[in-house]
Each structure stands twice: as structure tokens, then as C-alpha cells.
Amino acid sequence: MKKISIIIPTYNEEENVIPLYTEITNIFKSTLTNYDYEIVFIDNKSHDSTRNKISILCHKNSKVKAIFNARNFGQFNSPFHGILQSTGDCTILICADFQDPLDLIPKFIKEWENGYKIVIGVKSSSRESKLIYFLRSCYYKLIKKMSNIEQIEHFTGFGLYDREFVEILRNLNDPTPFLRGIVAELGFERKEIEYTQEKRRSGKTSNNFFKLYDASMLSFTSYTKTAMRFATFLGFTIAFFSFVLAIIYFILKLLYWDTFPAGTIPLIISIFFLSAVQLLFTGILGEYILSINIRTMKRPLVVEEKRINFDVLNESFEEDKIIV
Secondary structure, eight states: OOEEEEEEEESSOTTTHHHHHHHHHHHHHHTOTTOEEEEEEEEOOOSSSHHHHHHHHHHHOTTEEEEEESSOOHHHHHHHHHHHTOOSSEEEEOOTTSOSOTTHHHHHHHHHHTTOSEEEEEEEEESSOHHHHHHHHHHHHHHHHHBSSOOOTTOOSOEEEEHHHHHHHHTTOOSSOOHHHHHHHHOOSEEEEEEEEOOOSSSOOOOOHHHHHHHHHHHHHHHBOHHHHHHHHHHHHHHHHHHHHHHHHHHHHHHTTTTOOOOSHHHHHHHHHHHHHHHHHHHHHHHHHHHHHHHHHTOOSOOEEEEESTTSOOOOOOOSOOOO
16 A cells, blocks of 8 residues: 655644644545555644644554654755655645645645656645735746746645655755755656645744745755856946946046036946945845855754654554544
């Protein structure tokens, strides 16, 4: 019997953990009866009762496993580490907020059985803020044009990954993995299934401007070099026109030395403009250096505080109702 691993990253998801577990297990009981399964929760140092509820699920059903991180290691490292700990013939990564439709799980598995080693969900629309979705679309199109590696628009990592691909991930040894880019760069032939992203069912998202910026910079510095080349070309262009303008001013001053005022306004404008350009590209250069620095330090993806049910046989102790 083939085994399906379900990886669920959590952070302050106390209202979603048990409903999510219930719906997933119901899918295996009703639709996927020919498959064994494991559900692995990897918690990124939640401050609510998320860990307590996960522990209860682990006690009720040994097919449920848990990894509790020592601290919050970010929205990319924790899910990636969870995938690496899976033991199934394939692994499915799902967000805990119900924005990833669970009814796609059987469809993923069906396409996997048809031969695809990677089956991913791609958002065709979203019920989140229209402004946020529009900004995401602009970002995806921008990064796609700037990158020399294929980029998948509106792909969040939600999908199925065959054991062979998981083994590739295990051998990467990347301390800052960006799964969305890795799937496009190193993955097998994939099947994309479109879906409409739902609103978060309960709780509040932990994403903010800085986390979204960090995510965008990770993909930007990992898969594009356009910005640094643009800086080089822009610097050359500005230097060329500055030289031409200086020659023109010099000639005019020689010809009309007593009447032509050089003025300070062009000087002030050029200083502010060049300073802004320098600061902008110094910041971009700093992002690349920071990315290189993190990768060379070879820090672990996460530091685990505790594991549950990784050393027990998959015998079900599941009850009809879970009381918390």
C-alpha cells in the first residue's frame, strides 16, 4: 500500500488545526481508502494553543506526527524541513489556513499515479484582497521577465512531490531554500492544476510587509542578476551623459564667459539624483551580499525542540470525536 505524507506548517493556527485534521482524515476514509498516510505538523513556535492541540491529535492517532521548532525559522525553512522529514511515497504540502483547497488532494494523487512526479496547484483567481492579488500578479510577471530561470506564476508551494524529487531536495544542502524556484529549476515534468484561493477560514495571517518583502528578495537574489547588470548599464549611461553635459557647459562658458551662468540648480539636481541611484543599487548589492552570507554560513534549516510519534508504529488510536 502506497503511503501519502501530508506536511502542514503551522504558526498560531489554534482554530484551524483540528478542523483541518478532520477533513484530511475524512478524505482518506472516503476517497483514498487504498492509501496509507501520515500527517506531519511542523510548528514554527506558536504562541497560542496550537501545539497543545497538535499534541492531542498525536496522542489520538499515531499517524499524526509533530515537529516543534525551537523558534520561528521563517515561512520557507520550516515547510522545507517538514518535507525533508516525510517518509511517504509522495509528499503533499498544504497551508493550515484552508486557503489551499483540500479537494485537490485526490486530484493530485490521480495525476501522480498517471506518471507526474510533481503536481502543483496554481492560483487562477483569489478571494483575498483584489489589490493584494493584483500586486502579487505584478510581482510574478516582473520576476518572470527578469529571471533567467523559469518562474511559476501564482504558485505558493501547494502541491504533491514524488519521493524522487524529495531526495533531490535532501541533497541540496541549501540553508535558504526557495521551493517555488527549485520546483521550476530542478524539478521533473510537472502537472499544474488551477484553483481559486479561498479566504483564510479562521485566525489572522502572520504575513506583513516585511515578510512579503523578505520573500520577494529571496526569489529576486536567488534567480535574477538583471538588477546588478542594470546598475552597471545605468552607471555607464549616466557617466556618459554627464561627461557630454560637462563638455557642453565648458564650451558655452568659453564662448560666453561673461554672460553664461553655470548655475547651481543643475548641480544640486544631479547630486541628489546620483546619490539616490547610488543608495538604491547599494541596497540591492547589499541584498545579494546578505543572501551569499547566509548561504556560506551553512546554518541548519531549523532547530527542533521536540518530535512526537516519529518513533512509533502507524497504528491508529483515532477516536470518533476529539475533545479539546
